[in-house]
Amino acid sequence: MVAFYASSVIVGAHTSQQSFSSNRLVAILWGSRAVPESLETHWTITAPPQGGPPSRQRELCRNLHFIIEYPILLRAGDVRDKSNLPSPPIVLRDETSLPRQTPITVLALGGNAILQRNQEGTFEEQYENVKSTATQIATLVNNGLRIVIVHGNGPQIGATVIRHEMGRTKVPPLPLHVCGAETQGFLGYIIQQSLQDELTKRGTSRAVVTVITQVLVDRNDPAFKHPSKPIGPFYTKDQRDVLLRDRSDLVIEEDSGRGYRRLIASPDPKAVIEDGVIRVLVDNELVVIACGGGGIPVVRQEDLLQGVEAVIDKDLAAERLATSIHAENLIILTDVDGVYINYGKPNQQLLSKINRDKLEGYAKNGYFAKGSMAPKVEAAIRFLRNGGKRAVIASLRELGKAIKGSAGTQITN
Numbered sequence: 001m002v003a004f005y006a007s008s009v010i011v012g013a014h015t016s017q018q019s020f021s022s023n024r025l026v027a028i029l030w031g032s033r034a035v036p037e038s039l040e041t042h043w044t045i046t047a048p049p050q051g052g053p054p055s056r057q058r059e060l061c062r063n064l065h066f067i068i069e070y071p072i073l074l075r076a077g078d079v080r081d082k083s084n085l086p087s088p089p090i091v092l093r094d095e096t097s098l099p100r101q102t103p104i105t106v107l108a109l110g111g112n113a114i115l116q117r118n119q120e121g122t123f124e125e126q127y128e129n130v131k132s133t134a135t136q137i138a139t140l141v142n143n144g145l146r147i148v149i150v151h152g153n154g155p156q157i158g159a160t161v162i163r164h165e166m167g168r169t170k171v172p173p174l175p176l177h178v179c180g181a182e183t184q185g186f187l188g189y190i191i192q193q194s195l196q197d198e199l200t201k202r203g204t205s206r207a208v209v210t211v212i213t214q215v216l217v218d219r220n221d222p223a224f225k226h227p228s229k230p231i232g233p234f235y236t237k238d239q240r241d242v243l244l245r246d247r248s249d250l251v252i253e254e255d256s257g258r259g260y261r262r263l264i265a266s267p268d269p270k271a272v273i274e275d276g277v278i279r280v281l282v283d284n285e286l287v288v289i290a291c292g293g294g295g296i297p298v299v300r301q302e303d304l305l306q307g308v309e310a311v312i313d314k315d316l317a318a319e320r321l322a323t324s325i326h327a328e329n330l331i332i333l334t335d336v337d338g339v340y341i342n343y344g345k346p347n348q349q350l351l352s353k354i355n356r357d358k359l360e361g362y363a364k365n366g367y368f369a370k371g372s373m374a375p376k377v378e379a380a381i382r383f384l385r386n387g388g389k390r391a392v393i394a395s396l397r398e399l400g401k402a403i404k405g406s407a408g409t410q411i412t413n
Contacts (some may be wrong), residue, residue: 043318058257094291102146103328104282105403108318108379109133109151110334113183113396114187121155127190134194136399137287141195142204145403146282148327150318153183153293155380157311161232161262172175176231176264177307179297184212184292191289199287208287214305215295215317221267224280227251229266229311234259267297269317275324282325315379322384328389331403332376333396338409341367353410356384380411 060347113133119125141147164173174182188210196208235243240260242339255261272278272291281288294312298305315332322330341362342348351359360381368374373393380391394401394408401407 076173102144104146104148104322104325105140105329105331106107106148106150106318106322106325106327107137107399108315108332109149109279110332110396111152111154112335113333114151115155117323121159122318126156127194130190131194131198133396134191137190138198138202138204139400140403141199141206142202143288146285147287148278148282148321148325149195149287149289150291150314150321151187151191151289151293152314153180153187156183156187157293158232165232165307166183175307176309176311177298178310179292180296181212184210184296187292188212188289195287206285206287208289210289210292211274211278213278213282213290213292213321214298214307215269215291215297215312215320216271216273216305217267217299217312218270219299219308221265223265223267224308224310225262227265229264230255230261231264231311234261236323243259245395253362259381266313267310269295269312269320272317272321272324275299275321279325280322291321315376316382319379319383320385322388323386326387328352329403330380330383330388330391331399332379332391332393333399334376334393335395336373337395337398337407339368339373339393343369343373351409353412356381356411356413359411384413 066264112129114126114129115121115128116125137147137149157176159164160179160182161176164179167173168314192208192210199206199208234255235252236259243250245253251263251264252260272295274290278288278290291314294314294317297308297310297312299308300306318332319330321327337350339351339354340348341351351362359377362368363374363377363381368377383391389412391411392402392408393411398407
């Protein structure tokens, strides 16, 4: 077994205190003489040092066969570089002190978990919807699963933008990335409270916490040159012209004959800035809510982070998080039973169980709608390609069965 994750944290079994540089870590693989193939690509593997170790270490080295040293680049595509940031103290844990054997499962909640179709979007409506979702998640937590929750914020950030636009004559409107942070706090609050209350009713002592999460994107992503994600209110042509006079950087285009809407870039997520903190919380048996709305999009300005006007697909962000914290399962929940080919046609077919290669073939042949199922399928494919064990796309109402493998689309390598 090997335990490793963030740039400032290392988990090892029965290890003694050591010092590590801020941009390299050492993990220990014990109990096996075979190096997993997934490690050989990215990490330097050497034999343990010879000689007379301290008495405490001498006993441990009997089963120590490899030392794995690796840079911060944890997975392919994870471009975060913290080498110039101050390094917090290294945390060393006894692997046997906590029940770490339970796999980590990342749940990506669809919009129907928070706001149902034809609802107005009042706080009361959203809170009641979340309470119903929390009941299902509490059952998983009560059964001992380690859970991380990612949620969307499409309707909510749109409503937040409307509030800022309508109040601009009274107070200055805030940038879109700040609106994203607002919705992370608001939705994290109701999910956290609802789930904590449900766990309390069941006598479960597990705590729930929300992490305001930033997600790194590439400032040169082509999406910034071709905004495509509609957001916020509908405008008349005259209103559009006034807005463009004040802000020439905006892209506002006609939307299906219903008026004009602002279009926003949706760049590809590269790394979750707070992934190390999230993993520490999970390993301390907390239920974590993170990457709300796909995370707050940020770029690097020299050595500093800077928010940008964009939105990130929450399913793709869930994959980045699941990969970086080494989750075994990624469960993407939506309002349909699973992944269909020929969806909506007489010959539609639910893909109950499928391997990654075959699903990728369907995706390349255009079987999935770009605005709905395509990003979910892409997230599942990336997760498995990057070392995940299982991805599931299923209906929220079938969450329990989907976890057990008897509902939704079960995808493996």
